[in-house]
Amino acid sequence: MINSPHTVQGLDTHGNTNTMKDAQITQQLQQWLIAVANNRDKRAFAQLFSWFAPKILRYGVSHLNSSANAQELLQDTMTNVWKKAHYFNADKGAVTTWVYTIMRNASFDMLRKMQTQREEMLSDDIWPLVEAQTAQEGEYTDHLMQKEMKRYLSLLPDAQQQVIKGVYFQHLSQEELATQLGIPVGTVKSRLRLALSKLKQKMGGKL
């Protein structure tokens, strides 16, 4: 199923200059990541996985001192790649830089947990993956309500948060949202129903 990192198309020719080869790799990685972001393409994800895995493991062994920790770092990093692919912005830098940031952050939090027994994840505040979202504020008029809403929302599963935010905060139609997420409209509807009833429950009928 998975190609070994070295048989990926175009990467095994040795006659190329480094820069040409680099450019090819850069482009290939980007295609895969965009396929993951837009189409939840599992095959493209597997390609990314096998390209990055040996490198992440090597980094993990040298920074976290055990292969068990390195495995955990691999799982953490690639889970984030899968779940956050839609935040990748090619204008801001290469896929390798983006994955490096995610890996470095996960490794920093793991190290801190090992050394201090503290559980907070500080890395995403120190090295934000995405620019501050403060610009989104002002979409509500009632500030108290906004804060409360955000808190309740954050308690929902990611998939449900997503449809709520899409429909109510970004004002997308259910059809537009379905296209954007690459899921059937029926799924959007059912997630929305579920999310709303949970929110109602949590907010004690204030919604």
Next chain:
Amino acid sequence: MITHHPSDELLAAFTQGELTASLSIAVAAHNELCPVCQEKVEKLNAQHAQMLFDTDNETVDEASNDIQEVELSWMSMIDDITDDDSQSLLVPIDIKSVQLSYDKVQLPRALSNVSLKKWSKLGDVSRARLELEEEPIRSSLLDISPGGVVPLHTHKGFELTLLLDGSFEDDMGTYHAGDFIWLDKSHTHSPRTTDGCLCYAVLDDAMEFKEGFSKLFNPIGSFLY
């Protein structure tokens, strides 16, 4: 105008995740105010990424016999990850504000998930320690009230001060929001502020007071940083 920046060595260590949380927060908070260092860090990020992920470091032989076996365990990890089809959403960041002696001030994003201990006041300075558990390194927020003076002191270890709001001056110059000031035992100073200021300070050992009344604090120095 920011005139004091982290050194290039510090920026490189920051980018590689090699600094303690307290110093990483200091550099990150500086960068929130300093586009110059922010840009340097972005370049360093790309460089480190390239170094780590550069395929030319590998030989084809590395894709050796056991790769098949390894890939079997990867397969299950891949399935595991992709089974959950949800995409993560950004939880909006709660930027904290603190009420100081002279104003209400927003804290940097880098501090938004760090717990602060209670404020305690000594002279013109109110201090709240951060709960980071990195002894002997300690980090605190310092609220110096308008007209306040920190008695002349030097440092047994290093003292990093990031000025977050307002301004202060000492024998070496005047500092403004964003200034990142790294001092050690070769420096003796007595910071003073006219309109009040907020600093984020990281020290790895006690301050040593140099004159007058405040020398009395030296024996309990380890409680004071």
